[in-house]
Amino acid sequence: MRFLLFIAILIIILPSAYSIDYFTDRMNFPDGESRSHTQNITNTESDSVQVNASIPSSFTLDSTDCIQINATLISCNIPPGQTRYYKMDSPSSCTESTLYSSELKSNSSFEEEFTFVCIPDNKITDCKVEYGHGDANYLSNSQLYISEETATIFNLLRVWNIGHFLQPDEAAEDATITCQYEHYPVRTYGRVEVDYYPNSINGTFHWEEIVSGYWFRIGVMSQEISGKSIGDYYNVTCNQLTYKFDHHQVIADPSSCNLEIRSSEPFVFTFSDHPTLENKSILKITNNEKYPVYDISFDRLLGGTLHTETYQQLNTGESVSYTIDESTSCNSTIFFIPSWYVNSLKPRYYTQQIDCSSINHPPTLDPIGDQTAYINITFTLDINATDIDGDNITFIDNTTLFNIVPQTGLINFTPTTTGNYSIEICAEDDFNATDCETIDLEILTSKEQISQPNITLTLL
Numbered sequence: 001m002r003f004l005l006f007i008a009i010l011i012i013i014l015p016s017a018y019s020i021d022y023f024t025d026r027m028n029f030p031d032g033e034s035r036s037h038t039q040n041i042t043n044t045e046s047d048s049v050q051v052n053a054s055i056p057s058s059f060t061l062d063s064t065d066c067i068q069i070n071a072t073l074i075s076c077n078i079p080p081g082q083t084r085y086y087k088m089d090s091p092s093s094c095t096e097s098t099l100y101s102s103e104l105k106s107n108s109s110f111e112e113e114f115t116f117v118c119i120p121d122n123k124i125t126d127c128k129v130e131y132g133h134g135d136a137n138y139l140s141n142s143q144l145y146i147s148e149e150t151a152t153i154f155n156l157l158r159v160w161n162i163g164h165f166l167q168p169d170e171a172a173e174d175a176t177i178t179c180q181y182e183h184y185p186v187r188t189y190g191r192v193e194v195d196y197y198p199n200s201i202n203g204t205f206h207w208e209e210i211v212s213g214y215w216f217r218i219g220v221m222s223q224e225i226s227g228k229s230i231g232d233y234y235n236v237t238c239n240q241l242t243y244k245f246d247h248h249q250v251i252a253d254p255s256s257c258n259l260e261i262r263s264s265e266p267f268v269f270t271f272s273d274h275p276t277l278e279n280k281s282i283l284k285i286t287n288n289e290k291y292p293v294y295d296i297s298f299d300r301l302l303g304g305t306l307h308t309e310t311y312q313q314l315n316t317g318e319s320v321s322y323t324i325d326e327s328t329s330c331n332s333t334i335f336f337i338p339s340w341y342v343n344s345l346k347p348r349y350y351t352q353q354i355d356c357s358s359i360n361h362p363p364t365l366d367p368i369g370d371q372t373a374y375i376n377i378t379f380t381l382d383i384n385a386t387d388i389d390g391d392n393i394t395f396i397d398n399t400t401l402f403n404i405v406p407q408t409g410l411i412n413f414t415p416t417t418t419g420n421y422s423i424e425i426c427a428e429d430d431f432n433a434t435d436c437e438t439i440d441l442e443i444l445t446s447k448e449q450i451s452q453p454n455i456t457l458t459l460l
Contacts, residue, residue, distance in 0.1 A: 019044045020051065020078075020110050027248040028162065029090040030120040036062065038087045039102065039114055043078035050107045051076045051084075056100035056116060058091035094118035099165060115248065117165045124162060124250060125177070125241040127257035130154035137344035141255065145291040146234070146340050147264040150226035152187055155179070155236055155257060157205055157219050163212030163245060172210040175218055175243035177254065179203050181236055184223040191219035210243070228261040262289055265352045267334060268431040271359035274323060281326045283354070286319040288431060291339040295347075298334040298354065301325045317432075330356040362433035363387040368425060370440040373415050377446055383409035385427035385435065392430050399423045401441070415443045 021042040029035040037059075043049050055061050055072045064086035066076035076084040088102075095118060102114040122141075129139045131146060131153065139145075146153070157177060163170040181201045186194060195202040205219040225234050238254040266289035274280035283300065287293055296311040300322050311320055324330055332354045341348045366384040373379035383404065385393050395409040401421060402413035409427075421443070426436035 020049060020104075020106060020108075022104060022112060022114070023247050023249070024114045024116075025249050026251045027114070027116050027165075027245075028119050028121075028124060028250050028252060029094070029116065031094050031096060031118055032092065034089050034092040036087060036089055037116065038085055040083050040085050041076055041078060041104065042083040043080055045108065046080050048077060048079045049110070051078060051110065052105050053086060054101075054103045055088060056102050058094070059088045059100065059102075059116075062087040062089050090116065090118075096120065096123075097165075112247075115166055117162060119162060121252040122255045123160060124252035125157070125159050125254045127236065127238070127254055128156040128158060129257055129259065130156065131340045132344070132348075135345040137341060139259075139340055140343065143291055143339040144257065144259050145262045145338075146225070146259045147338065148228060148230055148261050149264060150224065152222055152224050153234065153259070154220055154222040155181070156217055157238070157254070158215045159207070159210060159218045159241060159243070160215050161210045161212040161243070162250060166245060166248065169212045170245040171212060172243040172245065172250070173208060175205075175207045175210055175241065177205050177218070177238055177241040179205070179221070179236055179238040181221060181223060182225075182234060184225055187222045187224050189219075189221045191217075192221055194221070230261055230263050232261045234259040234261070260290070262291055264338065264350055266291070266293055266336075266338070267352050268433070269354055269359045270362055270431070270433045271356060272362060273326075277323065279326045281324050282321050283324050283330070283359075284319050284321045284433075285314075285334070286432060287314045287316055290316050292316060292342075293336040293338055294342050295349075296334065296336045299332050301327065301330055301332075327356060330354065360391070360429065360431045360433055361388050362435050363391070363393050363427040363429050365425070365427045365435040365437055368437050368439050370442070373441060373443045375415055375418060375443065375446045378412065378414050381411040383411065383425055383427075385409065387427075387429055389429070394428045396426050396428060397423060418443050418445060 021044055024037055024039045026035060026037050041051050052073060052075050061068060064074055066074045066084050066086055068074050074086055078084050098118045100116040104112045131137045131139055131151060159175050161172040163172055181203060183199055183201060186201065192203040192205050203221045207218050210216045236257045241252045241254060243250050266287050268286045268288040270284040272282050274282055292313055292315045294313050296314060297308060299306045299308050301324055309322060314320060334352050334354055335349045337347045338350055363385045368383060371381065383395055387393055394406045395404050397404045399421060402411055404411050421441045422438060423441055424436055424438045426434045428434045
């Protein structure tokens with residue numbers, strides 16, 4: 001009988017020990033940014049309860065309707081049915097995956113904690129863009145470029161459940177995020193509620209439960225993009241992702257998935273005479289686009305024989321040069337894979353024609369020669385260049401002594417210190433082809449001081 005009475009008392013007591021509800025509006029924060037975290041503690045008991053809450057290391061208390069005992073502890077006296085809060089700011093510097101805790105203890109055997117984790121938002125949610133359809137052709141987050149041609153873009157939203165940072169693991173509930181898309185035809189969509197507006201399309205993604213510890217594709221929206229010009233963007237704007245646990249909430253900003261439209265003909269070809277070989281020319285191939293190109297191949301004519309050349313990767317601004325037979329009919333086709341197809345299971349090769357008759361020639365810089373300037377005397381020099389293609393010419397230099405006027409090539413400055421300086425001056429055309437000369441500029445003491453005779457006076 002006494003044993004049964006003890007069990008009955010235990011059953012009555014245990015629920016009261018856990019009749020305090022607690023919830024934080026944000027358990028995550030990234031390195032490099034301090035964020036605000038608001039914790040609410042609700043008393044669902046029939047009597048008042050006192051709850052002490054610790055402030056985690058490196059966190060600072062922002063505000064509270066409780067009593068602050070010291071920098072690391074607050075005390076909340078909570079009447080029945082009421083809620084108290086405390087708001088904290090997380091540190092702006094932290095190590096990824098570091099856990100912080102705010103311990104909660106009451107006078108009614110209640111003992112729990114809030115958990116906070118340092119983790120970047122892009123480790124919680126991100127967007128993956130698939131170019132084309134069906135061959136897992138995902139764009140790299142650092143190479144969000146697509147061509148000006150008509151294409152189908154699959155926008156995939158992914159969510160990582162960070163419930164494994166809690167003890168025990170928890171499944172994420174009510175994962176929700178809304179994105180706004182441009183007003184292009186929707187080809188397919190899944191796990192998303194689509195709303196059409198006059199100038200945009202909204203997609204609301206929602207998933208009731210996500211198991212902890214892995215990426216989950218919360219939904220997909222695909223559109224057929226066309227009519228964009230080079231330099232334009234295909235824009236997707238998403239608001240914050242939220243999902244909840246029993247006592248914690250996650251809020252994360254998705255990474256940008258805006259795509260820049262680029263030319264599908266990335267190369268500029270520069271043709272010049274070979275400096276030492278007769279009847280030979282140098283063909284310089286430059287990637288003039290923002291994206292890298294891969295698996296390049298083309299045929300070149302050398303010694304009357306075609307040679308197939310290959311090059312693995314050419315990053316933006318990089319060049320590769322080949323010796324070819326001097327000819328005005330060296331037409332050839334260059335094959336390559338642009339960055340938006342390099343991750344595809346079935347990469348697509350693009351082509352661009354090499355036409356010697358339309359190859360760009362670099363500008364020709366007029367000889368400059370070494371120069372002399374003098375302290376406190378204005379130095380003026382006009383740099384000139386010509387371009388047989390009629391391209392615009394920009395003048396550039398690599399010195400901090402003066403700034404050459406880019407459009408005219410005028411150098412005008414007054415030296416203040418003596419010295420000898422090696423300076424490179426270049427003429428550059430619209431296609432980044434250059435002609436350069438390195439000169440020596442000697443700055444001497446002023447002419448007046450040099451010309452004064454050395455006079456010695458003797459006092460008698």
